[in-house]
Amino acid sequence: MKLISAVLANPHCKVEKLWLVECCITDEGCAALASALRSNPEHLRQLDLSGNKLRDSSLKCLSTVLVNYCCKLEKLWLGYCGFTDEGCAALISALRSNPEHLRELDLSGNKLGKFDLRLLAALLANPQCKIEILWLRDCDLTGEGCPALTSAVRSNPSHLRELNLSWNILSKSDVKSLLDLKDDPHCKLERLKYESTTSS
Template sequence: MYSMLCDCGVTDEGCAALASALRSNTSHLRYLNLSYNKLGDSGVKLLSAGLENPLCKLETLKLEDCGVTDEGFAALASALRSNPSHLRELHLSENKLGDSGVKLLSGVLENPLCKLETLWWRRCGVTEEGCAALASALRSNPSHLRELVLSMNKLGDSGVKLLKDLQDDPHYKLQILM
C-alpha cells in the first residue's frame, strides 16, 4: 500500500491514526510520504510509536520539511533501533537535524539489522562533526547504504573526504553521494 499525504495539513490526530495503522498486524503500508506537513516533534513521536512494532513493514518514510528537531529525531531513532529491518528509504531533508540528530540516527545505521539503502539529509544543518559520526556508523555496518544525500549542509572539506573515502572503498556499497 502506498500513502502520499504530503502538504495536506496532517495533524497529531492524523499521526496517531497512522501510528495505529502501523501497529496493526494487518498493516500493508509500505510507502508513507508526510513531507511538508507541520508534524513537529509531537507528530513524529506519535508516528514513531507505530514504527516500533516488529509487524510494521514500512519500507519508505518521507518526512521532509516537517518541523522536526532533536526531540522528534530521538523518538524516531529509538523506534528504528527497535525495528530496524524493514525501512529501506528515509528522507529527512529540511528539518532541524543538525549534528546531534545525525548522531542519534547514526546509532541506527550501526545496527547490523539496519537495511537502509537510501538516506536524504539535505539542508539539515549537518557539519563536519556530523559527517564524522555518520562515517563511523557506516564503517561499522557497510553492507546496505547505497545512496546518501547531504547537499546544502556545511560538511567542510574533511567531512566530504570522510564520506568520499567510503564511497571509493569497494568494501562499502555507497554508490551515490551528493
C-alpha cells in the same frame, strides 16, 4: 484524516502505499493515523508525509508504530515537516528497535542542527539495518557527526548506496572520510551529495 484512518485500521485493509504530501495534516490528524497503523501495521510499505507541519509530538506518535515488530515499512518520507532534533531522536530510537525493513528514509528540510548524529550512526552500524537511501538535505547539520557516520558505514557497508547531505553546514574536509568510502571495494556507497551552505 479520521475517515482515512478508520479505513486503515480495518483488518481487511491492505493498503501498501500511502502518499499524503502537503495535505495540511495536523498533530491531531497524525495521531489518528498513528493509532490506525498501530491497529493494522502489517501491510503498509510506503508512507509519504512530506510537506505537512508535523511537530515533535507527531513524530513521537509515528514512532510508536515503527517500533512494532509487525510494522514492515520500507520507505518513509518526512521531508520539510517542521520537526526538530527531539522528534528525530524519538524516530531513530524506534527504528533502532525494529531496523530490518526500512530501505529509504528522507528527513530533509527539518531543523535537526542539534540532533546527535551518533544516534543515527548507531542505527546504520547495526547489521540488521538495511537502509539503502538516506536523505538529510537542508537539516542545519554540521561536520561534527561525520566521523560517526563514516564509522557506521564502514562497520555495516553492505546496504547504504545513496547519502544526501546537501545544504548543510559542511566543508569538503568534513565529508572527506565519507567520500573515501566510495573507493572502498567493500562498501556499497555509490552516491554522496554534499553541496554545502558554506563556501569552504
